[in-house]
Amino acid sequence: MDLTQAPTASELRAGPSVDSWNRRSSFLLFSTPAVGEEEMLEVADTLKSGWITTGPKTQQFEAAFGNRVGASSALGLNSCTAGLHLGLMALGIRPGDEVITTPMTFCACANVIEHLGATPVLVDVEPDTLNLCPKAVEAAITPRTKAILAVHYAGHPVDLDPIEEIARINGIAVIEDAAHALPASYKGRLIGSGDNPVAFSFYATKNLTTGEGGMLTGSAELIARARTLGLHGMSRDAWKRYGHGGSWFYEVNEPGFKYNMTDVQAAMGLAQLRKLDRFQARRREVVAAYTNAFENIDALEAPTERPEVEHAWHLYVLRLRLGALRIERNQFIDELTARNIGTSVHFIPIHIHPFYQQKYGYQPTQLPVAYESYQRMLSLPLHPMLTDADVSDVISAVLDIVQRFGR
Numbered sequence: 361m362d363l364t365q366a367p368t369a370s371e372l373r374a375g376p377s378v379d380s381w382n383r384r385s386s387f388l389l390f391s392t393p394a395v396g397e398e399e400m401l402e403v404a405d406t407l408k409s410g411w412i413t414t415g416p417k418t419q420q421f422e423a424a425f426g427n428r429v430g431a432s433s434a435l436g437l438n439s440c441t442a443g444l445h446l447g448l449m450a451l452g453i454r455p456g457d458e459v460i461t462t463p464m465t466f467c468a469c470a471n472v473i474e475h476l477g478a479t480p481v482l483v484d485v486e487p488d489t490l491n492l493c494p495k496a497v498e499a500a501i502t503p504r505t506k507a508i509l510a511v512h513y514a515g516h517p518v519d520l521d522p523i524e525e526i527a528r529i530n531g532i533a534v535i536e537d538a539a540h541a542l543p544a545s546y547k548g549r550l551i552g553s554g555d556n557p558v559a560f561s562f563y564a565t566k567n568l569t570t571g572e573g574g575m576l577t578g579s580a581e582l583i584a585r586a587r588t589l590g591l592h593g594m595s596r597d598a599w600k601r602y603g604h605g606g607s608w609f610y611e612v613n614e615p616g617f618k619y620n621m622t623d624v625q626a627a628m629g630l631a632q633l634r635k636l637d638r639f640q641a642r643r644r645e646v647v648a649a650y651t652n653a654f655e656n657i658d659a660l661e662a663p664t665e666r667p668e669v670e671h672a673w674h675l676y677v678l679r680l681r682l683g684a685l686r687i688e689r690n691q692f693i694d695e696l697t698a699r700n701i702g703t704s705v706h707f708i709p710i711h712i713h714p715f716y717q718q719k720y721g722y723q724p725t726q727l728p729v730a731y732e733s734y735q736r737m738l739s740l741p742l743h744p745m746l747t748d749a750d751v752s753d754v755i756s757a758v759l760d761i762v763q764r765f766g767r
């Protein structure tokens with residue numbers, strides 16, 4: 361085979377190239393929840409208790425989680441999206457405001473800004489971490505900017521110091537999306553420990569899962585307001601003021617949402633939290649094996665970890681150096697699928713989704729780092745249920761494809 365040529369038409373028509381001897385026998389899912397006996401016992405305990413929605417287990421989980429990330433206050437919710445929505449609301453984001461955020465994230469980040477009638481202002485990311493670029497944030501500040509929504513992409517903390525400095529100078533807020541960043545730290549500070557509102561996700565694929573679920577951490581004052589807004593805006597201490605003395609009384613001072621976490625979710629969360637350090641140790645072993653195998657391959661760019669952070673390693677995002685390959689990212693993924701390896705892509709940048717592209721008139725190349733990275737990225741399986749054999753199957757499959765389709 362002439363390695364300087366692109367795949368021939370017949371090669372492409374034939375579909376992915378794979379020999380039965382090097383294909384693993386079963387499909388390796390991109391993600392599998394690490395759920396076992398401990399979760400089942402905690403959930404059974406809750407079901408038997410007679411209290412299945414927000415109650416004692418949620419309170420216990422909020423306390424344990426807050427303690428783990430060093431938060432002064434924590435609020436259990438039904439999703440991270442709810443946490444971002446409530447966090448922005450509690451910061452007072454209103455119609456006409458601008459919120460600066462990253463294109464390299466899940467659509468929830470921009471959607472919640474839209475729900476508040478505010479404008480998501482997308483700025484480019486840094487080439488190494490794919491996190492929000494502080495210089496780009498600074499350049500996008502206008503008199504209408506009210507907040508910066510920073511995402512800890514893949515679990516690598518964003519460069520918080522310069523971002524918080526820009527916010528301080530301009531008198532605006534910082535809110536953090538830590539859907540990937542449990543547990544993570546930046547210059548020794550745990551993500552979730554400061555006064556900023558920080559939203560975590562317990563979706564099925566995340567580092568800790570309750571099926572669906574989320575947590576918002578932040579200052580006691582902000583969390584108290586988010587707690588009311590997250591349960592219809594019902595103020596439950598009103599009865600004290602009026603001396604009714606009964607727990608049936610509440611008042612609605614503004615319309616809120618129905619975002620509370622249930623005790624069934626919290627029960628799962630408590631069991632998961634006890635195992636989190638073990639999960640993370642396994643994630644790091646898998647990452648070390650991948651990076652060791654990929655870091656010296658011309659066609660591959662392995663993810664980085666800056667020295668001042670502790671990475672939560674939610675995702676292992678490999679970027680292809682397309683100049684060293686005869687196939688593009690989509691074909692690379694097809695080749696992995698043909699070798700029974702599941703993958704994903706994180707993320708389709710916000711500015712190329714039709715709603716945002718059309719409403720704000722973005723050109724794909726307007727955010728060049730995000731767009732160029734998107735075109736050559738894929739996420740490999742990374743979770744604590746991976747066996748050594750799984751990891752070695754992923755590595756062999758990637759290297760086999762690089763060898764077959766390298767230039």
Ligand SMILES: *Cc1c(COP(=O)(O)O)cnc(C)c1O
Nearest residue numbers: 439440441466468539561562563
């Ligand atoms: C998963 C995810 C969310 C949304 O989390 P939910 O709990 O499903 O609402 C938000 N932001 C990022 C970066 C995510 O990966």
